[in-house]
Amino acid sequence: MVVIKKHVHLKRQVAIWAFTLGCTGLICGYFGPIILNPGANQGPLLGIFISGPISLFVGIFLGLVAGFASLKGKANVFALGVASLIVAAVTLSMGLPAPRYVGFVVDAEVRGCKQPRELTADRVAWWNKTQESKEWSRRPGWKENLNRMINKDAGVVLDMWVYRERKLFEQRKPWNRGRIVATAWSEENKPKKFYTRFSGGSCSKYIDGARALYFPQWETSTVSPPDILPTFLGLHVLQDVPAEYRSLIEKP
Numbered sequence: 001m002v003v004i005k006k007h008v009h010l011k012r013q014v015a016i017w018a019f020t021l022g023c024t025g026l027i028c029g030y031f032g033p034i035i036l037n038p039g040a041n042q043g044p045l046l047g048i049f050i051s052g053p054i055s056l057f058v059g060i061f062l063g064l065v066a067g068f069a070s071l072k073g074k075a076n077v078f079a080l081g082v083a084s085l086i087v088a089a090v091t092l093s094m095g096l097p098a099p100r101y102v103g104f105v106v107d108a109e110v111r112g113c114k115q116p117r118e119l120t121a122d123r124v125a126w127w128n129k130t131q132e133s134k135e136w137s138r139r140p141g142w143k144e145n146l147n148r149m150i151n152k153d154a155g156v157v158l159d160m161w162v163y164r165e166r167k168l169f170e171q172r173k174p175w176n177r178g179r180i181v182a183t184a185w186s187e188e189n190k191p192k193k194f195y196t197r198f199s200g201g202s203c204s205k206y207i208d209g210a211r212a213l214y215f216p217q218w219e220t221s222t223v224s225p226p227d228i229l230p231t232f233l234g235l236h237v238l239q240d241v242p243a244e245y246r247s248l249i250e251k252p
Contacts, residue, residue: 009067010064010067010068013063013064013066013067013071013076014059014060014063014064014067015063016063016080017059017060017062017063017066017080017083018056018057018059018060018063019059020059020080020084021055021056021058021059021062021083021084021087022052022053022055022056022059024055024084024087024088024091025047025051025052025053025054025055025056025058025087025091026047026048026051026052026055027047028047028051028087028088028091028092028095029044029046029047029048029050029051029052029091029094029095030044030046030047030048030052031044031047032046032047032091032092032094032095033046033095036092036095036096036097036173036174037095037096037097037172039097040095040097046091046094046095047091050094051087051090051091051094055087055091058083058087059083062079062083066079066080096173097172097173098172099169099170099171099172099181100169100170100172101167101168101169102168102169102170102180103167103168103215103216103217104165104166104167104168104215104216105165105166105167105168105182105213105214105215105241105245105249106160106162106164106165106188106192106213106214106216107162107163107164107165107166107185107211107212107213108160108161108162108163108192108194108211108212108214109160109161109163109209109210109211110158110159110160110206110207110208110209110210110211111159111160111161111191111208112158112159112208113156113157113158113159113203113206113208114156114157114158114159114203115156115157115201115203116150116153116155116156116157116195116229116233117150118157119157119233120146120150120233123232123233123234124143124146126234127142127225127232138224138225139223139224139225139227142225142227145227146232149227149228149229149232150229152229153197153228153229153230154197154200154201155195155196155197155200155201155229155230155237156195156196156201156202156203156206157193157194157195157196157233157235158193158194158195158196158206158238159191159193160191160192160193160194161189161190161191162188162189162190162191162192163187163188163189163211164185164186164187164188164189165185165186165188166182166183166184166185166186166249167182167183168180168181168182168183168245168248168249169181169182169183180244180245180248181248182245182248182249193235194214194216194235194236194237194238195229195230195233195235195236195237195238196237196238197237198238213241213246213249213250214238214239214240214241215238215239215240215241215242215245216236216237216238216239217236217237217239218231218236218237219231219237
């Protein structure tokens with residue numbers, strides 16, 4: 001009789017723990033991302049497929065532990081409450097939005113200059129090869145429009161020596177939303193090409209050896225191959241570091 005009572009008590013203990021922790025994981029995983037990270041595409045899937053089932057199995061395990069440890073009354077309620085808080089905290093932390101990548105800053109020096117037309121032959125060949133290897137629909141007349149893009153865009157391609165690089169991220173958690181942080185400088189010491197329009201389309205206006213901080217930007221095109229010259233060439237466009245980032249970037 002005593003064995004039967006212990007068995008019934010254990011089953012009840014496991015059921016209570018599994019139900020409580022399972023519901024906690026499901027509810028926090030379902031509504032947490034909706035409230036804390038409304039722009040995320042995961043939405044309530046975290047609770048349905050991850051935190052809910054995992055919390056259920058954790059509840060079964062901890063329920064067995066509590067049963068065999070003969071936790072009863074206030075001790076059992078206290079342990080269950082602590083476990084529920086831990087499950088809720090862990091689940092909600094999983095639903096918090098990750099930092100958003102803002103861009104990167106380079107510390108670079110001009111080592112040479114080319115006209116965009118000097119790179120177009122290689123890029124036409126690259127786009128031809130790429131378009132053949134994937135199921136992309138080509139933009140009609142993209143080759144014929146290449147000269148128009150070159151004539152319209154008054155810029156040059158700079159050969160730069162990138163000494164170091166630093167990435168920028170926007171924090172998006174409720175307590176630090178909107179704050180911009182920078183990673184530590186990473187040593188690069190390698191050549192890269194960038195597009196620039198700082199001084200127009202004449203290479204004579206760009207001085208070899210000039211070193212500065214830049215904020216390269218990727219100009220997005222909605223067609224393929226791109227109808228924007230720098231993007232067609234596969235190059236970021238050099239920009240000045242925005243004033244709101246400069247004080248942050250100039251720190252060691």
